[in-house]
Every structure is written in C-alpha cells, then in structure tokens.
Amino acid sequence: MKKKNVLPVAVLSSALFVGAFAPIQAHAVQPEQTPQVSTQSMAEKFEKSKGNKPIFVVEKQAEKQNASNAAAAVNHLKKNQEKYKIKNPKSNFKPGQVKKDDLGMTHVNLQQTKNGVPVEGSEVIVHYDEENTVQSVSGHFNHEVEEADISTEPTLSKTEALNKAKNEVDAPEEMSYTPTSELVIYPYNDASQLAYKVNVNFLGKDPGNWFVFVDAKSGQVIDKYNALMHANGFRSATASGLGVLGDHRKLHITHKNDKTDNLKGTQFYLYDNSHDNLDGIYTYDMKNQWGGEDFQLPGVLYSNNSASFKDDYDRAAVDAHYNSEQVYDYFLEEHDRNSLDGEGMAIKSSVHYGQDYNNAFWNGEQMTYGDGDGEFFISLSAGLDVAAHEMTHGVTSNSANLQYRFQSGALNEAFSDIFGALVDEEDWEIGEDIMGEDARQSGRTSLRSLSNPDKYAVGAEYVSYGDGSGMYPTHMDEYYDLPLSLDNGGVHINSSIINHAAYLTGEQIGKDKLGQIYYRALTVYLTPTSDFSHARQALIQSAVDIYGEGSTEAEATESGLNQVGITE
Structure with missing residues (x-):
C-alpha cells in the first residue's frame, strides 16, 4: 500500500506548490477493452457558457500568399469565414505580434475585439510556411460575443x-x-x-x-x-561562492568602489552584466522581510566586501544567481531565446523572502525565494529545477500567456515542471534538492515526479474531487474536477497528467528533442485559454513541423498523450 505524504498547509498556495479557462475537456483514452471515459468538468461548463470555441485547422492552401502579415491573415480568414464560422474578420480582429521562427515559418497573432475592445481569452494565430502558404490556423474565437449587442462605453472610471x-x-x-x-x-x-x-x-x-x-x-x-x-559604474568580475548544499559555484558578478562610504571601499555585487544583449542578471536580498511600506521587492542588490560569497547567509543568493544564469543559458543555447521575453529583459531574483517561507514564486516580474522552515524545506533557491520552473513561468507569460486556472493553468504549471526537468537533466523529479530532513524521513523526496506522479498524495480537501485514490493523477480518468477555489481549479494537481505525457515521450526520443517540441508548442501554437485537447494538437503539430509527419518524434509525442488519456 502506498504511503500518502502530504505537503504541510503552509505550501498549499498558488505559487510553486499546490494551494485557467478550458473550452472543451479532453476525453480519456482507456486501456484496450475498457469503455472510454469523458468528464464534463467545472472548467468545461464555465467555458461552454462563454461560447469560446477552439480552432485548430491544419491545411495547405492551393495558392501561396503575397505576404505573411496581419492584413494577409485577416484576408485568409475572410476568404474562409464559413469554414471558421467567423463573420466580418476585418472588424473582429486587431493585429497583434508577427513572429518568424528558425524554421522559416511566420506566425500572425490576431486579437478578437468588439467595437475595438479586446475580448478576454480570444486570440487566433495564422501560421505561414516559408513560402507564405497558410499551414494552419489555431486559437479561440468567441461566437457569442460576435453576435451579442454589447455597449462598449463605460460609465465607471x-x-x-x-x-x-x-x-x-x-x-x-x-x-x-x-x-x-x-x-x-x-x-x-x-x-x-x-x-x-x-x-x-x-x-x-x-x-x-x-x-x-x-x-x-x-x-x-x-x-x-x-x-x-x-514554482553603471559596475565592472565585470568573476567570483566564487558556496551554494546551499555546499556546491562550489563560479559566479559572474560586478564590482565598484563606493565613494560615498570610505569604510565600504570596493563592493562586489551579484549583478551579472557579462552577456551581450541582456539587461543583466540581478540577485537581491529581502533580508527576511515580507515587503512593506519601507522595504519593497526586489530588496537591495546583494553585495559583499570581497569576491568570495561563502558565508551561510550568502548561500541562498549564490544558488539563485548561479541557477538564473544556467536557465538563461539553456533557453539561449537550446531555443535561441534571449531571456524570458526573448528580447533581453533583465532577470531578477530575490532571496531571504519573509521568515521560514516555504515557497517560491513568479509574480509576473521576477523570481522570489523563501528560505524554507529548515525542516520540511531548505532554501528554495537550492533547486536548479525550481529556478527553471519559475523562470519558465516568465517565458509562458511572454508567449502563450496561459491563464492561471483550470486546464490552461495546469498547462502553465506543467510546462514549468517539464522545463525544470529539462534544465536539470539528472532525473524526472522536481524539487528533490530543496526537501528538508523531515520531508525525506516521511518519504517525500521531491515536490512532484514526472515519471511517477501518483507516488505522492494530494491534500485531503482535494480527494473527493478525484477518483478516490487521493494521489496525483497520471491519466485523464483520474482527473480532479476542482472548483476555482481549490488550487485555482487544479493547476498544480492536474498538471501531473501533462507532466507524465512529456516523460513518456521523453523516454522514447530524449530530453533534447522533447524540449524542442514542447518549446515550439508553447511559443507558437498555444493561446491563453488552451486546454489539454488543444495542447495535444499543438504538440503533435510542433513535432511534425520540426521532424516531419510520420517521424519517430511525432509518433512518440502522440503516444505519450494517448497513454495519459488525452485524445482528440
């Protein structure tokens, strides 16, 4: 019998750990000779009421276009408005970002509007190949809003x-x-x-x-x-430090002479300005404060009077700084992405947040790490996969921008876990380096497991919404149909289904290829309200784009999704 180990209440929040609209709930693929199971979830009922319908059409047009831009994309929708069931595309869409990727494809984002006002969660992307031929159309369009008579003049300021x-x-x-x-x-x-x-x-x-x-x-x-x-005046230098677990770290830092304080002299800062076209990697100290009127995030830039950061208090900052650079290098080298926004935005981390804070989070701007209580968790910056998890939230915010609730939120969490396991190549666990002695003795050796999600139990308040096992799900027939008030509708819990699909695919084709496929799906095809079914289409199409139709990689991607019950 499995031993059920539950995280303490302190970490049941909407950050790295357990405490997002989905148009159509994914259906479950069962083992042979077992009836197929489908679940109409709370998220599905919510989304159906909105009329927000998914679009994912893969097609090659007979004629190539003269251009792949917003005007051409809108014209394509107009010519095919019966197929997409979109009336008046020219008045329904506002042109958004146009991106060209390293495969030569161009992706044109169109935001649905009503009288010029954006419709929340409704975006359509037209994808062109290198010859300006429409390859596919994906996203969501709200037909009910299109038909409705809605006044767009506010009376409230x-x-x-x-x-x-x-x-x-x-x-x-x-x-x-x-x-x-x-x-x-x-x-x-x-x-x-x-x-x-x-x-x-x-x-x-x-x-x-x-x-x-x-x-x-x-x-x-x-x-x-x-x-x-x-989940100016500075000069570049290198330094050494000790991490939370005693690892020796080589750090890129800066130093300058503080002329305002003769007692300080030259100060060494955890500010890395050594990367071209990057606004810098910064690590700050919150000094065990929660942030308030007199001391706001990010805190003060972490400094020392020597280039040796080896005191006990330094260790959380050393790991945060080192791990930030490791994650930056991964996205740059593997995906040619310059920082979280792709345009060289500064990467900021704050350590020593609050007192005994058992969590880490991405707040839309930066990473923040607690020190842990020393019993169930140690300093959370110790985990490379934790840093990768939080920084991937930043990538998601600047690409698919998946809404943080229900299935879209579970996808948001899953992609962070998956890239956490890709950057930290050693295993398929998340958070194994931040668990304290009490956690390990209880059998909780990591936060989540992509290879074996159901080795850990969920909180007692979630059990009645699942299949009764009380464990993290590995398959859609174990899906937790949670209300928004619990874990934002299951963003941490149901993410384990996508996590496991990625693991199954990765075991067949390796982590490098898995990363290419999942990165493309996240940054090219997914939109804010994508659900598991939409993710299936996006992932398979991404594998086809990169490796070809019928390739081992495309088949492995589909197989991984089938094995966890996510089918069309």
Missing part, C-alpha cells in the same frame, strides 16, 4: 475600478508595482460584459498577483483570480 479591485483583494496601500487597468469584453456565466481588467500585485505573508474583473457599468466585481505563479 478607471480610477473607480482600480479602487474596487484593490478593496476586493485587500491590497495594501503600498504595492511593489503600479496597478494596471484595461477595458475588455469579459465572457462570464452565460453573459459577456464590458469590464475593467485590473492587475494588482503586492507582497506580504500572503503575496498576490491578482487579476480582478470589474463591471464597467455597475462597478460590481465579476470575477477574480490570483496569478501568482508558484
């Missing part, structure tokens, strides 16, 4: 919406980042409403990166969710 959102989530007066607000059409509970989408980001013992939707007419809060994702 942006300031009023901001204040209502801040009150709704008990935001402090002083916040790390200025709140943002934009007008959107928000489909929710069988209706589509004009709303302000407000982002409120703050620290404390219970930090939040909240998205709050405020009705632009009545001022009522329609919906909310916490997207906190758990």
Whole structure:
C-alpha cells in the first residue's frame, strides 16, 4: 500500500506548490477493452457558457500568399469565414505580434475585439510556411460575443475600478508595482460584459498577483483570480561562492568602489552584466522581510566586501544567481531565446523572502525565494529545477500567456515542471534538492515526479474531487474536477497528467528533442485559454513541423498523450 505524504498547509498556495479557462475537456483514452471515459468538468461548463470555441485547422492552401502579415491573415480568414464560422474578420480582429521562427515559418497573432475592445481569452494565430502558404490556423474565437449587442462605453472610471479591485483583494496601500487597468469584453456565466481588467500585485505573508474583473457599468466585481505563479559604474568580475548544499559555484558578478562610504571601499555585487544583449542578471536580498511600506521587492542588490560569497547567509543568493544564469543559458543555447521575453529583459531574483517561507514564486516580474522552515524545506533557491520552473513561468507569460486556472493553468504549471526537468537533466523529479530532513524521513523526496506522479498524495480537501485514490493523477480518468477555489481549479494537481505525457515521450526520443517540441508548442501554437485537447494538437503539430509527419518524434509525442488519456 502506498504511503500518502502530504505537503504541510503552509505550501498549499498558488505559487510553486499546490494551494485557467478550458473550452472543451479532453476525453480519456482507456486501456484496450475498457469503455472510454469523458468528464464534463467545472472548467468545461464555465467555458461552454462563454461560447469560446477552439480552432485548430491544419491545411495547405492551393495558392501561396503575397505576404505573411496581419492584413494577409485577416484576408485568409475572410476568404474562409464559413469554414471558421467567423463573420466580418476585418472588424473582429486587431493585429497583434508577427513572429518568424528558425524554421522559416511566420506566425500572425490576431486579437478578437468588439467595437475595438479586446475580448478576454480570444486570440487566433495564422501560421505561414516559408513560402507564405497558410499551414494552419489555431486559437479561440468567441461566437457569442460576435453576435451579442454589447455597449462598449463605460460609465465607471478607471480610477473607480482600480479602487474596487484593490478593496476586493485587500491590497495594501503600498504595492511593489503600479496597478494596471484595461477595458475588455469579459465572457462570464452565460453573459459577456464590458469590464475593467485590473492587475494588482503586492507582497506580504500572503503575496498576490491578482487579476480582478470589474463591471464597467455597475462597478460590481465579476470575477477574480490570483496569478501568482508558484514554482553603471559596475565592472565585470568573476567570483566564487558556496551554494546551499555546499556546491562550489563560479559566479559572474560586478564590482565598484563606493565613494560615498570610505569604510565600504570596493563592493562586489551579484549583478551579472557579462552577456551581450541582456539587461543583466540581478540577485537581491529581502533580508527576511515580507515587503512593506519601507522595504519593497526586489530588496537591495546583494553585495559583499570581497569576491568570495561563502558565508551561510550568502548561500541562498549564490544558488539563485548561479541557477538564473544556467536557465538563461539553456533557453539561449537550446531555443535561441534571449531571456524570458526573448528580447533581453533583465532577470531578477530575490532571496531571504519573509521568515521560514516555504515557497517560491513568479509574480509576473521576477523570481522570489523563501528560505524554507529548515525542516520540511531548505532554501528554495537550492533547486536548479525550481529556478527553471519559475523562470519558465516568465517565458509562458511572454508567449502563450496561459491563464492561471483550470486546464490552461495546469498547462502553465506543467510546462514549468517539464522545463525544470529539462534544465536539470539528472532525473524526472522536481524539487528533490530543496526537501528538508523531515520531508525525506516521511518519504517525500521531491515536490512532484514526472515519471511517477501518483507516488505522492494530494491534500485531503482535494480527494473527493478525484477518483478516490487521493494521489496525483497520471491519466485523464483520474482527473480532479476542482472548483476555482481549490488550487485555482487544479493547476498544480492536474498538471501531473501533462507532466507524465512529456516523460513518456521523453523516454522514447530524449530530453533534447522533447524540449524542442514542447518549446515550439508553447511559443507558437498555444493561446491563453488552451486546454489539454488543444495542447495535444499543438504538440503533435510542433513535432511534425520540426521532424516531419510520420517521424519517430511525432509518433512518440502522440503516444505519450494517448497513454495519459488525452485524445482528440
């Protein structure tokens, strides 16, 4: 009988650990001679009420286009509007990003709008091959919004919406980042409403990166969710340091003479400016504070009076700094991606967050690591896979931007886990280097396992929503149909199904090829409301793009998904 080991309550939050709209719930592929099982989940019911329908059409047009740009993409949709069931594409879409990849393909993003106002979660991507021929069309389009008569003139001011959102989530007066607000059409509970989408980001013992939707007419809060994702004058120099587990680290740092303080003299900083076209890698010290009026994230730039960072207090910072560079190098070397946004944005980490904080998170801007309680967890920056997990959230935020709830949120978490296991090549576990002695003695030797997800138990409050086993799922017939109030609808729990599919594929074709396929799906085909079924199509198409139709890699990708019950 399996021993059920449950994480302590302190880590059941929407960060790296357990505490996202999905159009159509993936159906389960069962073993031979077993009836197929399908589940209409809470996420599916929610999405169906919105009329947000997935599009994934693979087709080669008879004639190539003169160009692969926004105008050509809209014209393609207009010529094929009966096939896609999209009326008036020219008035329904706002041109977005146009990207050309290393296969010579061009991808044109189109944002659905209503009278010029963006429709939340509805994007379509037209994909062109190197000869400007349409290869496929993917994304989501909301037909109900298209047909509805919706006024797009707000009666509520942006300031009023901001204040209502801040009150709704008990935001402090002083916040790390200025709140943002934009007008959107928000489909929710069988209706589509004009709303302000407000982002409120703050620290404390219970930090939040909240998205709050405020009705632009009545001022009522329609919906909310916490997207906190758990999991000059300087001269370049090199330094040495000791990591949390005693590893000797070679560090890229900078130094300068502090002329304002003669007692300090030359100071050495965990600021790496050695990479071309990168705004730098920075590691900060939160000094075991939670962030407040007098001390905000990211804290103070970590410094020392020598190039040797070997004191006990330094170790968390040493690992955060070292691991950030390792993850940066992985994405640059394997995927030609320059930093998390692909354009050289600064990579920032903060260590010593709070006291005994058993978590790490990506807050939409940077990585933040707690020190752990020393019993169940040690300093969370010790894990290379943890750093890769959090930084991949940054990649996702700057590409597919998967909504952090239900199946899209589970995909968000899964891609972070998968790239965590790809960057940390040694195994298929996540977080094995951050577990404390109490955790290990209880049998909890990692946070999650891609190879054997069901060796760990979920929290007691989740059990009744699954198949009764109480373990992390490996197959769609073990799917947890969770409400949004629990784990944001299962973002950490149901992610293990995608994790296991990646493991099964990776065992057949190797981690390098697996990374190429999953990276392409994330950055080319997935959109904010993609679900498991859409991910299946995106992953298989990505394998076909890179390795060819009928290739071993494409077959292995499909096989991995089939074995966990994700079928068309």
